[in-house]
Each structure stands twice: as structure tokens, then as C-alpha cells.
Amino acid sequence: MKFRYYSALTQIILVGFICFLCPGMFNAVNGMGGGGQLDPTAGNNANTALYSTFVVFGILGGAIVNLAGVRYTIFGSGFMYALYSASYIYLNHKADGSFTIAAGALLGVGAGILWAAQGMIMVSYPREEEKGKYIAIFWVIFNLGGMLGGILPFAINYHSEKDSLSDGVYIAFVVLECLGAILGLALAPPAKVTRSDGSSVVLVKYTNVVREAIEILKLFINPLMLGLLPMCFTSNFFYTYQFNNINAALFNIRTRGFNNIFYWGSQMVGAFAISFLLDSPRFSRRKRGFLAFGIVFVFFNAIWGGSLALHNKYPEGIESGKRLDFKDSKHASGPIILYVVCGIADALYQSLAYWIIGSLSNNNQKLSRYAGFYKGMQSFGAAIAWQLDIKIPALNQLIANWALFGASIPSMLYVIWMIKDHSEDTVKPDEISDSANEKEVATA
Known part of the structure; x- marks a missing residue:
């Protein structure tokens, strides 16, 4: 039992459930468009x-x-997600967004x-040949949170007329x-x-x-990190358009929750499917990277082409009319399917990005x-995208x-080309610690 608790797989599953409960719920709120508010400002x-921040x-x-180590940093960070969600209760009653904005900065x-x-x-706990599988396991558990977060507003607001x-x-x-x-405290010290x-x-x-x-x-100044920068910048930029200009602009409140059940559920499918390619022993690691990139390329061009067709049909959203409901299959099915495919594409992109790293x-x-670095540069793009949505x-x-996405392609291909079949990380003899197993910190 002790070995199972300290196994890499157990720890991946634990951190998956932590993200299921914290970022997963945040994704559910964000996926509603405007944090689930009628006015997205x-x-x-x-x-x-x-x-x-x-x-x-x-x-x-x-x-x-x-x-500082993984347990206490995750423990403290998790409560910032709760504060952010709580700020929307204040917004519901006071119609004052200042607390929500401050909570966002703390989050x-x-x-x-x-x-x-x-x-x-x-990405560091698995063996090299298991990294795709472990990324998929995490992504499936994590996105169960988004699915649950879609079920909650769908069920609670099923008979509601509010937006x-x-x-x-x-x-x-x-x-x-x-x-x-609190679950963050259950993580084992990495040592x-x-x-x-x-x-x-x-x-x-x-x-x-x-x-x-x-x-x-x-x-x-690391050439590989600089090569990843366009990919990082782009990797959350598209959420704003998908959440606000597809889900929030076209659908009523209960259908937004309904859509998110399948958006985050499709992410589980995408991550699971691409893991078989990323860990396949039939191909070199570089070839696996190029093949996975080809799949991502096809999916993203498909969703942006589909989004353009949808935009031409609803150039201003449905701002002045009645928003689409999932029961109106004649009009809603096409936009819903597009939104779900966006979820698959996101999982493919994120899985490939983490696998490359x-x-x-x-x-x-x-x-x-x-x-x-990946999350920091990703957030740089997201910060710009959310503000552009107000003005553009x-x-x-x-x-x-x-x-x-097109601009990120050359540098992504460069980094994939630089991938070796094995990552050799040497450790100097005087760096080896006899007491490493007693330490909480994530050292290497």
C-alpha cells in the first residue's frame, strides 16, 4: 500500500482530482461566458x-x-479559486465588479x-515512454471537473428564465x-x-x-523556450472567442451548461486518443511529434473554418433576439457540434504542448x-484576448x-525537430542527496 501511495501514477491521479475541483470548476464558470453573467464586462x-498576474x-x-514544495503551494493556491467563485455571489447582489476583478488578480x-x-x-513523474498516457490520465480527470461544472448550471437553471x-x-x-x-495536503513529497x-x-x-x-x-535566452513562446501565447488565446462569442453569444443559460458538459467531455476523448500516438513505440519520438502536430493542424483549421461559417450566419450573435436552446435541434445542433469539436482541438493542442515540454x-x-514558463506565456496571451473581447x-x-495559430507553426516544428529519443539529464556526484527522501521540496 505504501508503494502505491508513493507511486507516480497515484500522485498524477491525486493532482488530477485537485485540478478537477479547482481549475475544473473555474473552467466551468468561465465556459459559461462572462463568468455566467448576462453582461460579460x-x-x-x-x-x-x-x-x-x-x-x-x-x-x-x-x-x-x-x-516551497508542492503540497503547501497547491493548498494555498486552491483557496484562490474559491475566492474567485465567491466574488460572483457579491456581483449578483451588488452589481459591482470591483471585488470580482480583485479576486481575479489574486487567483x-x-x-x-x-x-x-x-x-x-x-511531465516529470512518468517514465519517458509513459508521458503521453500520464498526460491523458490527468486531462481526463481534470476535465471531469468541467463536465460536472456544466451539469450544475444546467440542472439548477433548467427552469430558470434568467440569463x-x-x-x-x-x-x-x-x-x-x-x-x-484541502486535497493538496494529500500529495506526497516529490522526494x-x-x-x-x-x-x-x-x-x-x-x-x-x-x-x-x-x-x-x-x-x-533558451532557444527551445523561445521556440515554444508562440505556441504558449496562442494556447489559451482562443478560449475568449469560444466561450464569449460562441457559447455566450448564441445560447441561453441552461444550454451553455449543456454545451459545457460536452465541451469538457470531448477534451477527455481528445487527450485519451492522442496519448496512444504520443507513446507509440512504432515511431521515433520526433516522428510522433510531427504526426501529432499534423492532427492538431487539421483540427484547428477545421474549427476556425467552421467558426467563420457560423459567424457569417450570426454576425452579431443573437444579442437582440431569443438565444438558442438545446431543444431547438434544427438551429442549435450545428453550433453545438462546432463548440464540442473546439473542445477536442483544445485537448489535442494542450496534450501535444505538455508532451513536447x-x-x-x-x-x-x-x-x-x-x-x-508555458503557463506564464499562455496567460500573457489570455490576458490580451479577454481585454480585446471588450473592444474588438x-x-x-x-x-x-x-x-x-498559423504564426506559431514554424517555431513548433523547430522544437519538435530538436526532440531526441531520450532526454539525458546528468547529475554531478556532489549533488546527490542521501536525505532527499526526507524533503518536501521538488528538487532535481
Whole structure:
């Protein structure tokens, strides 16, 4: 039993359930468009504040996790998700978005640290030939949260005529997010975790602030990290368009929840399906990367082409008319299917991105910084996208999303080309720690 608890797989499952309860519930709120409000302004401004602080603490998150450890950083970060959901209860009663915006900024701090810890666990704990599978396991559990978060507003608002979420939905989110934060304390110290072959995840001495500061700065002159930058920037940019200009603009409140059940459910399917290719022993790691990229390329061009066709049908959304309901299959089925395929495409993109990062190293300290860099630059793009939604017409946002994906292609191909079949991370003899198993910190 002890070995099972300290196994990499158990820890991946645990962090999956933490993200199921915290970021998963946040995704459910965000996926409703405008945080589940009729007027998306407060939600958009809160997301801009969130991703602005996320940029900084995403980049610093890897260093913070390396210095403070995974359990307490995730524990503290999880409560920031609960605070954010609670702020919408205040918004419902006071119609004042200032608290929601402030809560968004605080959530950016917590989320940056949490996702750096999550990324480190997900891509450094598995063996090289299992990374695609472990990413898929995490993504399936995590997106169960988004599915549950879609079921809650769908069920609670089924007979509601309002176009905003009720207090009861937000209270349910707060309770679940608090449980997720507490679950963070159940994670094992990385120094005690073993891979499926019995090897230890952690081998070397405790890090320090000076070393972490230097290593963070070096990320910005690392050719591979710079090559990943366009991919990182683009990887959450499209959420704003999908959530606000498809789901929120076209559908009534209960159908938004209905759509999110399948949007996040389809992510589980996409992540699971691509994992077989990413771990396939039939191809070299570089070839697997190129094949997976080809699949992502096809899906993203398909969803942006479909989005353009949908935009031409509803150029201004349904702002002045009655929004679509899932029971009106004649009119709603096409947009719903497109939204679901967007979910599959997102899972394919994120799985490939994490797999690429995991292929660059097996060193969990490096990977915590790489994951933090990915989330930081991802948040930079998201912060811009949420603010643009307030000022830029939907068609221009669509064109920007399609163009950004195209611009990221050359550098993505460059990084995939640089992937080796095995990541050799050497450790100097004087760095090996006899007491590593007693340490909470994520050192490597």
C-alpha cells in the first residue's frame, strides 16, 4: 500500500482530482461566458486581471514550487479559486465588479503557482515512454471537473428564465474548490515518489533562491523556450472567442451548461486518443511529434473554418433576439457540434504542448520551470484576448486566432525537430542527496 501511495501514477491521479475541483470548476464558470453573467464586462475584466498576474507568477511559479514544495503551494493556491467563485455571489447582489476583478488578480497569483506544480508532476513523474498516457490520465480527470461544472448550471437553471447563474451554482463551486485546496495536503513529497520501474523521481540537493532566479532568467535566452513562446501565447488565446462569442453569444443559460458538459467531455476523448500516438513505440519520438502536430493542424483549421461559417450566419450573435436552446435541434445542433469539436482541438493542442515540454528533459526541477514558463506565456496571451473581447468585433477576434495559430507553426516544428529519443539529464556526484527522501521540496 505504501508503494502505491508513493507511486507516480497515484500522485498524477491525486493532482488530477485537485485540478478537477479547482481549475475544473473555474473552467466551468468561465465556459459559461462572462463568468455566467448576462453582461460579460466584469468577467472579461476579471480575466484580464487574472491572466496579468498569472503571467508573472506562472513564470515564477516553478521557482516557488522548487523552494516551497508542492503540497503547501497547491493548498494555498486552491483557496484562490474559491475566492474567485465567491466574488460572483457579491456581483449578483451588488452589481459591482470591483471585488470580482480583485479576486481575479489574486487567483492569477495562485493559479500560476498551482499550474507550475501540476505541470512538474505531470511531465516529470512518468517514465519517458509513459508521458503521453500520464498526460491523458490527468486531462481526463481534470476535465471531469468541467463536465460536472456544466451539469450544475444546467440542472439548477433548467427552469430558470434568467440569463445569469444563480447564487446556488456559485456556492456549489466554492464548496468544491475548498475541497480541492484541502486535497493538496494529500500529495506526497516529490522526494518520496517512485516511477513505475522503481526509480526515484528526485535525486539531488535542495535548491536556493539565487539559483532559481538565475535559472528563470536563463529561460528567456533558451532557444527551445523561445521556440515554444508562440505556441504558449496562442494556447489559451482562443478560449475568449469560444466561450464569449460562441457559447455566450448564441445560447441561453441552461444550454451553455449543456454545451459545457460536452465541451469538457470531448477534451477527455481528445487527450485519451492522442496519448496512444504520443507513446507509440512504432515511431521515433520526433516522428510522433510531427504526426501529432499534423492532427492538431487539421483540427484547428477545421474549427476556425467552421467558426467563420457560423459567424457569417450570426454576425452579431443573437444579442437582440431569443438565444438558442438545446431543444431547438434544427438551429442549435450545428453550433453545438462546432463548440464540442473546439473542445477536442483544445485537448489535442494542450496534450501535444505538455508532451513536447516533457520530451525536453526528465529533470523535475527544470520541468517545473518549463511548465511555469508555458503557463506564464499562455496567460500573457489570455490576458490580451479577454481585454480585446471588450473592444474588438468578433470577426476580428476570429481572424486573430487563426493568424496566431498559423504564426506559431514554424517555431513548433523547430522544437519538435530538436526532440531526441531520450532526454539525458546528468547529475554531478556532489549533488546527490542521501536525505532527499526526507524533503518536501521538488528538487532535481
